[in-house]
Structures are given as structure tokens and as C-alpha cells.
Amino acid sequence: MLNDRSQLLFKNLMGLYLNDGKPVGSSTLAKLPEIGLSSATVRNVMADLERMGLIHSPHTSAGRVPTDQGYRLFLDSILTYKPLSNQRVESIRSELTLGLNQDELLENASKVLSDLTGLTSLVLMPNKEREVLRHIDFIALSDKRVLVVLVFNDQDVQNRIIELDGGLSIDELQKTANFLNENCLGKTLSEAKGMLVSRMDKIRATANEFMSSIVEATDFILTEQLEKKVPFLVSGKTNLLNYKELADSEKLKALFNAFDQHNEVVNLLDKSMQAQGVQVFVGGECGNPIYQDCSIVTTPYISDGEILGVLGVVGPSRMNYEKVVPNVDVTAKILGSLLKK
Structure with missing residues (x-):
């Protein structure tokens, strides 16, 4: 004291x-x-x-x-934070809503937060295996081209155009959509993928070539979605050049390599998912000597009561916490509300 x-x-x-x-x-x-x-x-x-x-x-x-x-001591006992003005909050919301689907919204949140704080932003992506398939649709574009539309978690929409060898049948297209909706809706991506894998041989044996090709294309999109390898998004790495204590070339190289290797950052962001509200990790608290002279500010983003991921920034330990912490907090809350919609 x-x-x-x-x-x-x-x-x-x-x-x-x-x-x-x-x-x-x-x-x-x-x-x-x-x-x-x-x-x-x-x-x-x-x-x-x-x-x-x-x-x-x-x-x-x-x-x-x-x-x-x-x-x-300064962060926990002395510094006080002022809430952002309503005008500022609405400005952040208007910038975030430019995202069209979940992935675009998360990318936008990463860029917006980097611009707001002048730091490097990090956004831990939701676990793709836990995404729930909400709707499947097929739209005929021509005699041999079909648009496949998959909706995950009511927000993440994935579209793919596939080329068919044979002619297009609208009736068969609708039957295939009905079959997939009946068997896949409400399942997680991994569950839907498992269902298709287990029934693919039977589908090939009993369905016509057209339906088989459509089902296989759907399976391919699910696989592609599950295999996305980017655990978190990074924006504004070059912002760190503006701080003399981090502008040393070797220091920056080590930081950028740490971002690319993922493990250390992912471990810290996973730790943040278990905590309530905004967390600030200073220097040695970040878990790696590379982050000495740095601080990492994080908070989970939540939709419908479920923690989907973590949003935060990396910068020098002498960052403007009074500005940074409220911006991280508000951006995460707006992101969660938009994902809910």
C-alpha cells in the first residue's frame, strides 16, 4: 500500500x-x-x-x-477508465457493420481495433468444429453451374459455384437440398461432415450422378471450412514501428515471428477465454521473453451467452491504457452483438 x-x-x-x-x-x-x-x-x-x-x-x-x-499496481489500483461517448460507440459500430459474414466481420474488427488504438490487433477465431450448420441451399445459375449456399451459426455464409458435367435438374436440385437439410441441419460442422462421410458410399450407390456430385461438392465445402488453419487474425503489425522501444529490427523480427508461429499467442488468448472482462498482461506476464517491454490487452467476445473467441491488442508496455482498454472492451461487445444478429 x-x-x-x-x-x-x-x-x-x-x-x-x-x-x-x-x-x-x-x-x-x-x-x-x-x-x-x-x-x-x-x-x-x-x-x-x-x-x-x-x-x-x-x-x-x-x-x-x-x-x-x-x-x-498502476493498472489495478490507480488508473481509472472513462467510458466511451455514445458518438464514439456508434462510430465503431458503423465501421464494424461493413462485414458481410462472420469471417469478414472478424477481419473488419481486427482492422478497426488496430486503427482505433494505433497498435497491433489480435482476434482469436471461433472454433470451426463447433459451428452449427443452419441452412443449405442450391441456386441454379445456368445449365451446368450451381451456387452452393451454406449458412453457419446464422451469421457465417459460405458460397461456392460448382460446375456440373451433365445437365441441370431443378427437381433433383431441390431433392438434394431437402436431403441435406433433413440430415445435417442443427449439427456441428464435424458432425455434418461425419454424417456425409459415413453415408457417401450409399449415396453413390443409390443416388444418380447429379445428386452424388452435389453432395460431394457440399462435403468439400464443409471440409474446406473445417480445415481453415488461421487460429487468429493480426492487423497493424507495422504500427509497432512507431514506438522506439520496439523499433529495433531484431526485436520486431522476434515479435513478428511469434505472431506467425501462433502457439505462444494462442495459449495466451485461450487463457483470456477463461477470464471475465478485459485482461492486461504486462511484460513477463505475457509468458514469453519476446514480449518484454510489451503489454497485451484482451477480452472475450460473446454471442448469446457463449464465448466465441478473444479480441485484443499488442503494444509497448507504456501504451495509453486509458484509451486502449475502453476501445478493446467496446469493440468486443459490439462484435458479439453483431455476431448474434
Whole structure:
């Protein structure tokens, strides 16, 4: 626990450091009108804060910067967040609604959040195996071309055009749609795929060539949907170049490789799915030395009471939390409401 004087100095030190990224000296703090203490008193208080492990002196400067422990105290006990204005919330909503289906909506959310915060955004994708097949339809485009329409989770629409060897039969097309809707609707993708695999030999033996080809095309789209390998989306990686503590080429290369290798980030985002509300991981809390000098802010996005994935940002530890945290929180809530629709 900090006394009032220590908390005042620590809060102002954090504000100065978050703003310009430079170590803060006692003389700089003593000159602030709200401090009202001598330089000697300020030095004594800063020495106390250093002994408590909240600040330290980097070897390049006599000033002080916060430690991971200092960031944690600041975030948990000192910083207050202001809710976004209604105008700001509606602006975010209008930008997100440009997405037409689930995947496009998630991609859009990733880009919007990166633009809002000036950081690198991460969006953990929903588990494709848990997506539920809601509707199957076939639309004749010509004598030999059919548009296959699959709707997952009421939001994710996948369209594919297939070419047929023989002529098109509208009656057979409707029969095939009825068959697939009767047997696949309400099933998860993996369940629907399993049903088709188990019955494919029988379908080939009892159905005509036209129906078999349509069913096989549907099976192919389900397989394609299940095999999407991107566990999370990343937008705005080059934004990290704007922060001198991360702009070192080796540091950036390591961060970008970590994004590409997925495992460490996915583990952290999976951990976030088990938590309530916005989580902030600072430095060593991120689970990998690569993220030293970084923070990761995350929150789950939820639709119909179900956690579908996680949305968040990666940036320097001295990011503007007062701005970043509300933007991450609101974007996730809007994304969940749009997925529900």
C-alpha cells in the first residue's frame, strides 16, 4: 500500500513515462505544480518506490521507469477508465457493420481495433468444429453451374459455384437440398461432415450422378471450412514501428515471428477465454521473453451467452491504457452483438 504522497508521485511518474517514454527524474517531478515537494523529498520517495520494486533506473539514465510490478499496481489500483461517448460507440459500430459474414466481420474488427488504438490487433477465431450448420441451399445459375449456399451459426455464409458435367435438374436440385437439410441441419460442422462421410458410399450407390456430385461438392465445402488453419487474425503489425522501444529490427523480427508461429499467442488468448472482462498482461506476464517491454490487452467476445473467441491488442508496455482498454472492451461487445444478429 502506498501512502498519499507516494501514490501522488508514482501516478505522476507513470503519466510522464507513458506519455513520452523517457525515464523520469526527481527534479522533473518536483517542478510539477501538483507535487508541491522539494527535490530532496521527491528523491527520498522515489528511493522508497524503488525499494518496493515499483520503479528502477535503466543503465542509460539517472531517471526512473516503472517495472512490471509498477505497471500492475498502476493498472489495478490507480488508473481509472472513462467510458466511451455514445458518438464514439456508434462510430465503431458503423465501421464494424461493413462485414458481410462472420469471417469478414472478424477481419473488419481486427482492422478497426488496430486503427482505433494505433497498435497491433489480435482476434482469436471461433472454433470451426463447433459451428452449427443452419441452412443449405442450391441456386441454379445456368445449365451446368450451381451456387452452393451454406449458412453457419446464422451469421457465417459460405458460397461456392460448382460446375456440373451433365445437365441441370431443378427437381433433383431441390431433392438434394431437402436431403441435406433433413440430415445435417442443427449439427456441428464435424458432425455434418461425419454424417456425409459415413453415408457417401450409399449415396453413390443409390443416388444418380447429379445428386452424388452435389453432395460431394457440399462435403468439400464443409471440409474446406473445417480445415481453415488461421487460429487468429493480426492487423497493424507495422504500427509497432512507431514506438522506439520496439523499433529495433531484431526485436520486431522476434515479435513478428511469434505472431506467425501462433502457439505462444494462442495459449495466451485461450487463457483470456477463461477470464471475465478485459485482461492486461504486462511484460513477463505475457509468458514469453519476446514480449518484454510489451503489454497485451484482451477480452472475450460473446454471442448469446457463449464465448466465441478473444479480441485484443499488442503494444509497448507504456501504451495509453486509458484509451486502449475502453476501445478493446467496446469493440468486443459490439462484435458479439453483431455476431448474434
